[in-house]
Amino acid sequence: xxNPNGRFGIHGGQYIPETLMSTVIELEEAYNxxxxxxxxxxxxxxxxxxxxxxxxRLYFAKKMTEDLGGAKIYLKREDLNHTGAHKINNVxxxxxxxxxxxxxxxxxxxxxxxxxxxTATAAALMGMECVVYMxxxxxxxxxxxxxxxxxxxxxxxxxETGTGTLxxxxxxxxxxxxxxxDDTHYCLGSVMGPHPFPTIVRDFQSxxxxxxxxxxxEKEGKLPDMLVACVGGGSNAIGTFYDFIGDESVELVGCxxxxxxxxxxxxxxxxxxxxxxxxxGMKSYFCQDExxxxxxxYSISAGLDYPGIGPEHAWLHDxxxxxYVAVTDEQAVQAFEYLSRTEGIIPAIESSHALAYVIEQxxxxxxxxxxxxxxxxxxxxxxxxxxxxxxxxxxxxxxxRVQPREGAGGIHHLRRSRPGDx
Amino acid sequence: xxxxxxxxxxxxxxxxxxxxxxxxxxxxxxLGIPFSDPTAEGPVIQGANVRALKAGTTTDRIFDMxxxxxDEIGVPLVFMTYANVVFxxxxxxxxxxxxxxxxxGLILPDVPYEEKxxxxxxxxxxxxxLVSMVxxxxxxxxxxxxxxxxxxxxxxxxxxxxxxRSKITTDIGSMTKAIKEATDTPCAVGFGISxxxxxxxxxxxxxxxxxxxxxxxxxAQNGKDSAGPVGEFVRSVKxxxxxx
Numbered sequence: 001x002x003n004p005n006g007r008f009g010i011h012g013g014q015y016i017p018e019t020l021m022s023t024v025i026e027l028e029e030a031y032n033x034x035x036x037x038x039x040x041x042x043x044x045x046x047x048x049x050x051x052x053x054x055x056x057r058l059y060f061a062k063k064m065t066e067d068l069g070g071a072k073i074y075l076k077r078e079d080l081n082h083t084g085a086h087k088i089n090n091v092x093x094x095x096x097x098x099x100x101x102x103x104x105x106x107x108x109x110x111x112x113x114x115x116x117x118x119t120a121t122a123a124a125l126m127g128m129e130c131v132v133y134m135x136x137x138x139x140x141x142x143x144x145x146x147x148x149x150x151x152x153x154x155x156x157x158x159x160e161t162g163t164g165t166l167x168x169x170x171x172x173x174x175x176x177x178x179x180x181x182d183d184t185h186y187c188l189g190s191v192m193g194p195h196p197f198p199t200i201v202r203d204f205q206s207x208x209x210x211x212x213x214x215x216x217x218e219k220e221g222k223l224p225d226m227l228v229a230c231v232g233g234g235s236n237a238i239g240t241f242y243d244f245i246g247d248e249s250v251e252l253v254g255c256x257x258x259x260x261x262x263x264x265x266x267x268x269x270x271x272x273x274x275x276x277x278x279x280x281g282m283k284s285y286f287c288q289d290e291x292x293x294x295x296x297x298y299s300i301s302a303g304l305d306y307p308g309i310g311p312e313h314a315w316l317h318d319x320x321x322x323x324y325v326a327v328t329d330e331q332a333v334q335a336f337e338y339l340s341r342t343e344g345i346i347p348a349i350e351s352s353h354a355l356a357y358v359i360e361q362x363x364x365x366x367x368x369x370x371x372x373x374x375x376x377x378x379x380x381x382x383x384x385x386x387x388x389x390x391x392x393x394x395x396x397x398x399x400x401r402v403q404p405r406e407g408a409g410g411i412h413h414l415r416r417s418r419p420g421d422x
Numbered sequence: 423x424x425x426x427x428x429x430x431x432x433x434x435x436x437x438x439x440x441x442x443x444x445x446x447x448x449x450x451x452x453l454g455i456p457f458s459d460p461t462a463e464g465p466v467i468q469g470a471n472v473r474a475l476k477a478g479t480t481t482d483r484i485f486d487m488x489x490x491x492x493d494e495i496g497v498p499l500v501f502m503t504y505a506n507v508v509f510x511x512x513x514x515x516x517x518x519x520x521x522x523x524x525x526x527g528l529i530l531p532d533v534p535y536e537e538k539x540x541x542x543x544x545x546x547x548x549x550x551x552l553v554s555m556v557x558x559x560x561x562x563x564x565x566x567x568x569x570x571x572x573x574x575x576x577x578x579x580x581x582x583x584x585x586x587r588s589k590i591t592t593d594i595g596s597m598t599k600a601i602k603e604a605t606d607t608p609c610a611v612g613f614g615i616s617x618x619x620x621x622x623x624x625x626x627x628x629x630x631x632x633x634x635x636x637x638x639x640x641x642a643q644n645g646k647d648s649a650g651p652v653g654e655f656v657r658s659v660k661x662x663x664x665x666x
Binding site: 005013014015016017018019020021022023161162167168171174175178179180181275276277278279280281286288290291292293294 | 457458459461462464468472475480481482505506507508509510511531532533534535536537540555556557558559560561563567578581582583
């Protein structure tokens, strides 16, 4: 699907400073060498299976299906992976590749913290140094993951520029990478950025869709009618879709974060509200103003709070092969609560955007139809934020129970915010 | 060669700074069009971008500003900005306005050799130079980039983003030697040059020196009264380079 220069239709490319060009070319050459290397594949498969716990389950959500009374709903349980999200699939691949390239240090951006946690995990496992850049606003929203990364031996650097969210963390990673190239690999967390990242990350995530195909054939003896996944940069969605792009009967639906609504400025729905642009190394769709200034976006979900979308999604949209729908904070929170109550599974708020669409669509489809929705991550990290959204402050109540200790702010904060996690 | 972020602290001040630079002997002025997310800039120019955008600076207002002073300024003016600012305005529409405003060239730090076809053909049609950049990591890419360079070649002195550095460790001499073997296009060294002494040292190896962050910092400190101090600074750099 990729042209030699990293294009997906008109999208993609390598819009980066000259300083980084030799590095991305080196990365592309290394990737092309190792991706078909039997030794590399064997090593990666062993890590994915033995360490990350693959293959992930395809779970028939019986109660949800009965309750909604339409299409059969399957959940692709990426939330059961080690570190609690699909991010580990890509990170293990990239860390192994970086190691083969002789790199000793990983840098990464993170939004919700799941990619940062996965990178810190792989770095710990492989004995590499790790620095994670995270917007200060996201550090506030996802304090638990900040401490997890530190626990895993990573340094977390707060990014105060711009809106203090995911896009600013990506910008800061790019700046850091131009400063220190020799020993450092930028472990990009989504199907975005300059070529070859959208291809590399998609390939490492495509294990999701390959497993779905085999599991559906085993359970249903046919392909699903619809695949649904949430889209920020779009890595779990492309991982879900990629193996099915050629299967015209399978409908592909990406769910963007509408925030408070696509008719407001507080939204992160790129396809629904953005237009063509060039940013973060790629040509794609971006939320921007009339002068091309990147817009400050908003979503309750830190992981979807990004003003762009991966170039392959932009192309799937242009080709009308995939549909991209917008889901609001409120719809996502309701889906978050619904799955928790109905199936006893607390989904990530990112994944809840995909669930919200399924909840709306399943009753309109026949009982002979099947939907697979990718549960990209688990929701433990979001519990405090959802409680806050519903007007309950877990933090404050717990604060009275725990005596503040001087000089241990981080640990104190962690204890307050982790009832029942892990 | 001197850089200034347009609209920091406001466009009226930018006018006075440009006049002051020109009358103090600068050879070329790079006018920065602010961008919300300038990924090649260090903290100093990032700060200027934020201040300029907050002050309501837009691409259209910058064109108006340049048109209003163009006739008084005797030195070439070029724009430096990011790909999306030009692309989103409409590349041809942007370049039409550049021609009307008397702008001679365009520097886009996020457009490497591999992507220059996005802008180069339009620039050529408008008689504008799309300035190419080489970096310390370019090595065997230097000849390829230099051969197709237009106007001047921007030699990035160091790894990393823009901003002052106490010392430049790259072997600039061997970079410019490789450039000279491939092209007659003049080359100018930028990134991290902040003192008259550094400028003098760099001008031994290159045809020109570009100073950005050091000037933007003077503006950050002096606000609307920056024209005088920037002029003095430009003069001191020019004097040091002449003494070579």
